[in-house]
Amino acid sequence: MDQAESLRRMMSQQSGGEVRVIAVTSGKGGVGKTNVTSNIAILAAQTGKRVLIVDGDLGLANVEIVFGLTPRYHLGHLLDGTAELRQVLATGPEGVRVLPGGSGVRSLTVLDDAQKLRFMSALDTIEDEFDLVLIDTGAGIGDNVLFFVGGAQEALLVLTSEPTSLTDAYAAVKVLSLEGGVEHFNVLVNQVATEQQAREIYEKLCTVTRRFLKARLKLLGQLPRDENIHRAVLLQRPVVQAFPHSPASRALKAVADKLFTEPPPQSNVGGLKFLWQRLLRGGAGAGAVPPAP
DSSP states (O other): HHHHHHHHHHOOOOSSSSSSEEEEEEEESSSSSSHHHHOHHHHHHTTTOEEEEEEETTBSHHHHHHHOOOOOOHHHHHTTTTTHHHHHHHEOOGGGGEEOOOOOOOSSSSSSSHHHHHHHHHHHTGGGGGEEEEEEEEEOOOOHHHHHHHHHEEEEEOOOOOHHHHHHHHHHHHHHHTEEEEEEEEEEEESSSHHHHHHHHHHHHHHHHHHHHOEEEEEEEEEEHHHHHHHHHHHTOOOHHHHSSSSSHHHHHHHHHHHSSSSOOOOOSSSSHHHHHHHTTTTTTEEEOOOOO
C-alpha cells in the first residue's frame, strides 16, 4: 500500500518544481499527435527541463521514428522482465529520454492490470530525474488510452478540421471524462489556415460538450498546415530543430510557451485514484493483482 501511495502521488503532483505529467491524445489517428508530443518535448528540453516521453501508442509506436532512434529494447521487454528500465530508456535530441512503446508488438495493445502495475512501479524509480513526462497515447478510446490519460495530471487533445476528427474528439472526451474521471482538456487544433478557423472548430466541440458533459475544455492554440512538418518526418528530426523558423515551428513555440507559463489545472478527480483502487482491489472483473516486482 505504501508503494501504491507513492505511485499515486507521482502522477498527481502539481507544479512548483515537481514532475508534471501531460497525456497527449486524440479521437482518431493521423491528426499529428506524435509530432506535437515530440516537438513540445524538444522545446521544453531547450528551456532546461528534464523531459521523458512515454510512447503510449503501444504496438504502433512512432516517437522513435520522429527522433530517428533505433532502440534495442521497448516497453514489452520491461514488462516481461527481460530488460530493466534504464536499459529500455533511449536518448533523443536535446537529451529527451524516450520509453519506446514497441512497434508491431501486438501483445502490448491491451495491457492487463499486472502490466500496468509493473509499468507504474518502474516509473516510480525515476520520478526524481524528470521535470516533465509527456505521454503520447494511442488514438481512440481503448483501455490503454483510458489508463494513460486517466493517470496523467493533464490531458492535451489534438484534433483537425475534418468532421471525423471532431466527432471522434467528442467521443474521446466523453469516455475519458465519464470513465476515466478526466475533467479538464487543453485543446490543440492542427492543420488549420487561421486562428479563426481553429476557434470555430473548438467552439463546435465546446457546444456539444457543454450540452452533455461536465468536462471543461480550453483552447491551447492552433498549428498551420506546413510542408516542413512532412519534410522533417522524412529527415527523422523534430520540425523545431530541422526548420526552426518555419510556420509550424513558430506556432509550436507559441503553444509550448502558453502551456508552460500557465499553471496546470487541479489534478483530475477520479483519474488515477480510481484506477489504483481498481488495480489494488482486483476490480472490473479482473483477478487480484500480484505484487509488482
